[in-house]
Every structure is written in C-alpha cells, then in structure tokens.
Amino acid sequence: xxxxxxxxxxxxxxxxxxxxxxxxxxxxxxxxxxxxxxxxxxxxxxxxxxxxxxxxxxxxxxxxxxxxxxxxxxxxxxxxxxxxxxxxxxxxxxxxxxxxxxxxxxxxxxxxxxxxxxxxxxxxxxxxxxxxxxxxxxxxxxxxxxxxxxxxxxxxxxxxxxxxxxxx
Amino acid sequence: xxxxxxxxxxxxxxxxxxxxxxxxxxxxxxxxxxxxxxxxxxxxxxxxxxxxxxxxxxxxxxxxxxxxxxxxxxxxxxxxxxxxxxxxxxxxxxxxxxxxxxxxxxxxxxxxxxxxxxxxxxxxxxxxxxxxxxxxxxxxxxxxxxxxxxxxxxxxxxxxxxxxxxxxxxxxxxxxxxxxxxxxxxxxxxxxxxxxxxxxxxx
Numbered sequence: 001x002x003x004x005x006x007x008x009x010x011x012x013x014x015x016x017x018x019x020x021x022x023x024x025x026x027x028x029x030x031x032x033x034x035x036x037x038x039x040x041x042x043x044x045x046x047x048x049x050x051x052x053x054x055x056x057x058x059x060x061x062x063x064x065x066x067x068x069x070x071x072x073x074x075x076x077x078x079x080x081x082x083x084x085x086x087x088x089x090x091x092x093x094x095x096x097x098x099x100x101x102x103x104x105x106x107x108x109x110x111x112x113x114x115x116x117x118x119x120x121x122x123x124x125x126x127x128x129x130x131x132x133x134x135x136x137x138x139x140x141x142x143x144x145x146x147x148x149x150x151x152x153x154x155x156x157x158x159x160x161x162x163x164x165x166x167x168x
Numbered sequence: 169x170x171x172x173x174x175x176x177x178x179x180x181x182x183x184x185x186x187x188x189x190x191x192x193x194x195x196x197x198x199x200x201x202x203x204x205x206x207x208x209x210x211x212x213x214x215x216x217x218x219x220x221x222x223x224x225x226x227x228x229x230x231x232x233x234x235x236x237x238x239x240x241x242x243x244x245x246x247x248x249x250x251x252x253x254x255x256x257x258x259x260x261x262x263x264x265x266x267x268x269x270x271x272x273x274x275x276x277x278x279x280x281x282x283x284x285x286x287x288x289x290x291x292x293x294x295x296x297x298x299x300x301x302x303x304x305x306x307x308x309x310x311x312x313x314x315x316x317x318x319x320x321x322x323x324x325x326x327x328x329x330x331x332x333x334x335x336x337x338x339x340x341x342x343x344x345x346x347x348x349x350x351x352x353x354x355x356x357x358x359x360x361x362x363x364x365x366x367x368x369x370x371x
Contacts (some may be wrong), residue, residue, distance in 0.1 A: 015342075080349065083353075136272055137195070141190075141272075141363065145279075149180055162258050
C-alpha cells in the first residue's frame with residue numbers, strides 16, 4: 001500500500017470513528033467516557049495521590065472544598081485516542097503489533113490524560129493562575145508529543161521484518 | 169532498529185526543546201498575538217458568516233483565561249425550528265472561545281515542523297517554517313472563527329430544535345474530537361514534505 005493510500009485510509013477511519021463518537025455522545029456515551037472513565041478515576045487519584053480526601057466525582061465534575069473542575073466534551077482523551085487508533089490501523093504493521101498497539105495505546109492515552117487532568121487539578125489547587133496556559137497550550141502539546149512518540153516507537157518496533165533475500 | 173531509536177530520541181529532545189521555547193513565547197506574547205489576530209479574523213468572518221453581523225469582536229480576560237469574545241446579530245430575519253420561530257436582526261447573541269485554541273494550533277504545528285529531522289540544512293528549515301506558517305494560518309482560519317460562528321448558530325438552533333444538526337456543528341465536533349490536532353499535524357507534515365522537496369530531496 002502506498003503512503004498516499006495509507007493517509008487516505010487514516011483520514012477515512014478517523015472521520016468515520018469521529019462521526020460514530022459524535023452521534024453516540026448524547027445517547028449515553030458522554031456518561032460512560034466522561035463520568036465513569038475519566039472523572040471517577042481522576043477523583044480517586046486526587047484522593048490517593050494528592051491527598052485530597054474530600055475529592056468526589058459528581059457527574060462530569062471533580063469536586064472538593066479546595067477546587068472544582070468540570071470535564072467537558074473533548075477533555076476525556078477521546079480526541080487523541082481516535083487519532084492514535086486510526087493511525088495504528090492505517091500503519092504498515094503486522095496484525096499482532098497492530099492489536100497490541102491499539103490496546104496498549106488506549107491504556108497509554110488513558111494514563112496520559114489522567115496525568116493531564118491531575119496537573120490541571122493541581123493548578124486549580126495552587127490558585128488557578130496557570131490553569132489557562134496549562135489547559136490550552138502546555139497540556140495539548142505534551143499529550144500529542146507523548147502519543148506521537150508512542151506511535152513512532154510502535155512503528156519502529158512493530159514493523160514486519162523484511163523477507164530474507166537470496167543467500168549467496 | 170538502533171538508528172530508529174536514536175532518531176526517535178533526537179526527535180523527542182528537539183520537540184521538547186522547541187515546544188518549551190514556543191510555549192514560553194505563547195505565554196509571554198499570547199495576548200498581543202491574539203489582539204493582532206482579531207482584525208483579520210473579523211474580515212474573514214465578514215466573508216464567511218452569511219448568517220450574522222459582528223457587533224463586537226475582541227479579546228478579554230475572563231476569570232483565569234484569555235477569551236475571544238464575539239457579539240453578533242442576525243444579518244437578516246430567519247426562520248428556525250419546526251415551530252418556525254422567526255429571529256429578527258437586532259437580537260444579540262454572545263459567544264466565547266478560549267484564545268488558547270488559536271495558540272495551541274500554532275505551538276503544536278511549529279514545534280513539530282521544527283523538530284522533525286532535517287536532511288539538507290538551513291535552507292530546508294527556512295522553507296519548512298515559511299510553509300508551516302502559511303498552512304497553520306489556514307488551519308487557524310478554519311478553527312477559531314468558524315467555532316465562533318458555529319457556537320452562535322448552535323445557541324439559536326439548540327433552543328428551538330435540539331435534534332437539528334448543521335455542517336457548522338459537525339465541523340465544531342470535528343475540531344473538538346482531535347480535528348484541531350490533525351490540522352496542526354497535517355500542516356507540519358505538509359511543511360516538512362515541501363521543505364524536503366524544495367531543497368532537492370525526495371519525500
């Protein structure tokens with residue numbers, strides 16, 4: 001498959017998955033992705049790692065007497081997850097690294113996003129002065145750089161070995 | 169394999185270096201960059217937004233974030249929803265978009281364009297930066313102004329017909345669900361390919 005075909009496949013997969021997610025969002029997906037898979041673990045981590053014993057997950061919010069943070073559409077890591085899954089599906093990889101890459105990649109995106117949310121929560125605990133910069137400039141760059149590195153590493157390690165040439 | 173690892177490590181170091189520099193520049197010059205972007209954004213919105221007229225477009229500090237604030241009024245009377253509610257010019261609609269969205273695309277696209285390995289020296293980097301700047305300007309033009317337009321449209325539409333979807337709302341969803349990153353990465357990839365080609369290499 002040529003590089004152009006792979007780019008076209010990536011774009012088609014990305015747009016297709018995006019449409020599915022956007023359509024399912026109001027039909028209950030937001031409650032699963034944000035409330036259950038993003039906010040609840042973030043509140044748990046805030047309680048156990050940051051010592052915020054009162055931090056609670058209430059709907060799409062992490063709430064404590066010290067700070068409250070609302071997690072919105074696009075803040076759950078699904079944006080980079082969709083990009084990564086589409087890129088892995090379109091990449092020149094064998095099926096084993098492809099499946100492993102998607103599973104490990106989703107776990108990686110989840111972890112990176114939780115770290116991002118915890119950093120944002122810490123910035124709120126510290127008064128919120130750097131929240132805007134962290135939220136809009138630093139965190140997106142860090143998340144994309146990390147996920148891109150994961151993808152490039154997967155490409156480097158998961159590429160099918162070239163067929164052995166004729167021996168002399 | 170070892171070569172790949174080395175190249176990946178160097179790429180990450182450069183990405184970290186250029187990224188930190190660009191983030192610092194965005195923090196220091198974020199406000200003037202946003203203010204400079206307002207007049208071309210206004211001109212672009214006048215061209216593409218056939219539904220509303222801008223009453224006000226400005227950057228303003230709201231709480232902890234720098235926002236781009238737009239107030240619009242319908243350009244002409246229009247009919248909305250199944251109950252055919254007529255919206256007349258004069259009705260004011262306010263929308264806000266974080267100024268960070270504008271900087272985010274620029275910082276991400278430029279950091280990637282600078283960090284990607286260079287094969288043919290300074291000429292390639294120069295071409296890459298020029299092409300990246302043009303492509304990222306296009307990406308920004310398709311992002312923040314159209315989001316402001318989409319939010320105004322959506323605030324009217326969702327009040328009378330929440331089920332209805334429009335191309336603008338789809339575009340907003342595309343940007344929020346990774347499309348903004350895809351545009352920035354695409355601009356950086358395009359600039360890298362152009363730089364390599366123009367400096368005599370093969371992509």
